Structure formats: structure tokens, C-alpha cells
Amino acid sequence: MARDRSPAELVGAAPDAAFEITFDGRPITALPGQSLAAALWAAGILAWRTTRVGGRPRGAFCGIGHCFDCLATVNGEPNRRACLVPARPGDAVTTQEGHGHDDLAVR
């Protein structure tokens, strides 16, 4: 149980080939079987939403689909729970602003 062991080493993971997804247009690497939130964490990204009122950054909090803090826009569809949705090759995750439906706003 060496201190520098990674989670993947700990469980002896031999994952299928990694693939690319994008976060706000830039590529990040995801492993098959990871949720979008896990892939974002692995890339050092902790926030992918701004709140409706204060515009504050948020990311995964409860990690099990209960808190809805991890909502993201995935392939153009807002309000997906990133901690539950599995990452798929080519997924485009974008920072969700507010309720994610600005396109419906009356200007």
C-alpha cells in the first residue's frame, strides 16, 4: 500500500483504450466505464456549471445522483447529471450557465 499508488493501480485496472472527449472545446482523456464527472476530475476539472442566481461555479458534490450540482450540458443537451452519465467517445461537455435554457429566453 505505497503512498504513491493510484486508484487504478490499487484495483489492478487494465482498462479498454482511452478516448477523447471535450470540455468547452478542449480535449481531455476519458477511460471507458468512467462517468463524465470522473473523467473531468481526472483532468483536474472541478467545476462545469454556473448557478442561476449568483453565477457561481459548481461541479460534482454528492457523487451519486442526488444533489444535481453536477449538471452539465452534454452534446447540446442541458441538465445532464455528469456523475451518472457515462463518458462516450467524442462527447462534448460544455459549462452549463444557469438553467441551461438561454436559447429559450425572450430577449
Added chain:
Amino acid sequence: MTISPSDDPEYDLAVIGAGAAGLAGAVTAAELGLSVALLDTSSQLGGQFYRHPAPALGATRPEALHHDWSTFTDLRRRLTDSGVTHLAGHHVWTVVRAEPKDLWDVHAVTGADGNGERPARVRARAVLLATGAYERQLPFPGWTLPGVVGAGGAQAMLKSGLVVPGIGVSSVRAQPRAGIGVSSVRAQPRAGIGVSPARAQPRAGGRVVVAGSGPLLLAVAASLVTAGARVPAVVEAAGYLGYARHLRVLAANPHKMAEAAVHGTALLRHGVRLRTRSAVTQVHGADRVEAVTVSRLDRDWRPVRGSGRRIACDALAVGFGLVPQLELATGLGCATRRTRDGSHALDLDAQQQTSVPGIWAAGETGGIGGVQLACVEGELAGLAIAARLGGRPALTESGRARALGRRRDRMRAFASVMAAAHAPGAGWTRWLDDTTDVCRCEEVSAGHIREAVADYGARDARTVKLLTRAGMGWCQGRMCGTAVACLAAEGPGAEPSPSPERRPLAVPVRLEVLGALAEVTASGAGDPEESADPEKGAGR
């Protein structure tokens, strides 16, 4: 969108939740000859405790992140052998009495996050609620900063995604776009690490303070250090003396002591310090966690002035124990009881049946007690349901049933001691400042809630919700419920709520799903009027 009769098979038993309790209940009932459907939100069996990596991650030693893994693999094998129908990716949003009246309709939305293809309905003669628990949170200044995550959440992300919060370093910033506050969302490299590409320095950071209350903290910290994170401190709000007053109960539950010893040993080996009677009272950082302030608490959990010490870290994993997940049960009208930590749990008879005949429950729904208790109660419920539906009352009088009942009672006694030992002290609200957001979804501050209590006379969480919107958002009060109830209870003459709030939709449901239900109703099954909640926006 329609729900056709072919989607609607009839089972003897529908089990909701594929964690330890649900698995034990499903296999026991199926092995005694019942037809069983097992519904769970996840694509995988195991619930939260036995959460594990998806097959594509190729984990050859999943047991390395688990205590008692063989109990799970044994249940999984028996599940396959006994022909239980596992309905993965099913998010049950309500259970209602069907027509004819001796059947139940279990309604679910499907897909990874319930946003999927189509709704589903499962009809059964009996229902076993094994919906588990979620983490109790108490807010504190800074708790909404990215990098503050649930302790159970950190554990879940580690067990399934093999990731630790704040351990990677991202070199690229999101492009600021027009609009509100986006610049604050960029993934910012921490000071001192530089901006080398993520893959060149993938393991930088990773200092995770673990804080809150309850035995889960030790398990989470042990997992984190074993998986390569550094844990500068484990911060426990209670003392551990609360257990010492109940030596007889402790002696009767040696497995709990053994488990604590395993975690304690891991923490000792990694030099992790446990600070008791302390809490994180402030998180520091602009866009993400950079440090926390840990303060000492008095016996009522009031922070001791001037005792704060700053600890640098990249993330904070926090949780104050677990709360039973009861929405489906309270929607059915099942009676609850107050537990010694002030939350609500289902009131169950000796056979694990709720106050509503035909609805059983096992595991955390009956009060937080851990995985071994969940297995025992699931098995007991499976026996009792098979006895009832099969007309075999002798099953519940067998030596096996009596032994299980004794084990359950022994472990329930421990659960009660544990709940009392970690019950939040009333003084915790003193660490809030008025600008702290209590409700994360609706961004309602402590100041607004205190105003509703002091100036407008709110005396319970429901009135606070109606005045401020606290608890009215996406999570339906799961994250802020305890805190709002505590703040409301500080008003003069306030009394603790005798029952949990009824939330008829257990998960978000699209309007088109409710529309499809109306079509089913037209053909004579179910009554959607009973389950429509005017307060919860059903669309997205």
C-alpha cells in the same frame, strides 16, 4: 410515448434498490420460489457500499477498495442462479396501489440519469423498499466551492471512477465566454504547481481533508490514502466517548470493532491525524478549495472562539452521517419514527413490514445501520414476503428466521448507539454566517432563512421553504433539509417535525412521462392525479 401492456409484466415481488439489502431480499425470495424484479438506478449491482468500477475499466482487484467483498460476489452469483430479473437504469419515481387493489404499480424512468429512452412500469404483489440512504450535510462558509465534495461522494467517485478530487492538474483554461461569471469556472492550476500539461504531472495535488461526523469518515479516509491521496486530517465533530457508555452493545457487535480497527490501522500507517470535537468552519479559495479552517467544538458543537487553524488542501470530503431515503415510502403513507440523530426512518414490524400491508423495507430505510444489518434485514424480509405470498407462515418461525431476528436486534442496538454518538449538536448553526448558502440549488442564504424564522414566524422547514424557496430546487431538500429544519427549530416555540415532508415525485420526471401515464390511466390502471406534485416542476 406510451406504456404498452407488454412492458408491464406481473411479478410476485418488486425490490427497489440493488444494494446489500435489496440483493439479499431478492435472492432470498427468489430462492423460495417467488418471481422477483430488482430495480435500481445504476447499471451495476451493489448500491453505494458495493459500488465498483464498470467492466470496461478492467479492475482485476475490485476488492482492494472494499471491506467484505465476498459477501457481494456471493449475492451476485445467487442472483444470477435464482433467475431474478435485474432492471438496471430504472429510476423509480412513485409506487401506487394498482387496480385490482392487491397489486402495486412501480413507475420508473430509465437511462443513466433518468433522461433515457422510455418510462417503465412494473406490477407486483409485494414491494420491498431497499432505497438506502444519502449523506447528511450541514453547511458552512465556503461549502459550495468546487473541490468541496460529499465524503460519501468522494468514496463513490473513487470506487466507481477510480478518481480522487483535486488530484489531477489541468493546464488549460476554459475560454471565458460572454455571460455571467464564467471566468470563475475555468479549471485553474493551483499556485505552485505550474502549468505543465496534465499528463506530465498527473498526480500533483490530491490533499483531501476529510471532515464531518460518523464512522463513514474513517472508511473514506482509509480508502483515499490507500488509493494515493494525502489526507492532512480527519476532522470529527463528535467525540468517540459516546460509544464508551454502551460497552455491552459494543461487545455484542465485534464486527463493527474489527472494521474500525482495519480503517484505523490504514490511517495510522499513513500518519493521518484524527481530530475529534472539531469541524471545518470555513473553506478558503477563490474558484476552488485552497485551504480549510478547522475549529474546536464544545460539547454542543459550538465552535470555540479563537481555536481555528488553517490547513492547506486541494479538496474537502465532508459528510455528517447518512439519512434514510424515504420518498417512495412516505408517498405510500408508510409510518416513520424519529431516530436518535434527529432524522426519520421507517417504522417496521418484526417481519420488516411497513405500516402499509404489502410494502416491506430493509436496510438503511429502517434507520442507518450499515451493510451487515442490511444483508440480515433483506434476508428476513425475503423470508417474510415468501411466507406471506406463498401461504407458508412456518418460514418466519424457522430457526433461520429466529437467528436472523436476533442478529438484527443486536445490530439495531449498535445503530442506535451510533446515531446518538454522532447526532449533530445544536450549536453547529453558530459556524454559519448570514451569507452562507444553505440551499445549494436555490442559493438561499442562512440570513434569508433566519429572517423567515425571526421576522416572519416560520417554525418548520416547510414554511421556510414556502417563504424562501430553500429546499424547493432540484435536489428536493436532500442536501439542505437537515440544516433548514435546525434553523427553523431556533425560532421560539418551534418543535421538531413529527414526520418527514412528503415528496410525491421521488426523482425528476419529464412531463411527457406523466402524459404517457395519463394514457395508461385511460385504459384503467393507476391514478396520476394522486402523484402529481404541483410544487415540483416536472419538466426540465
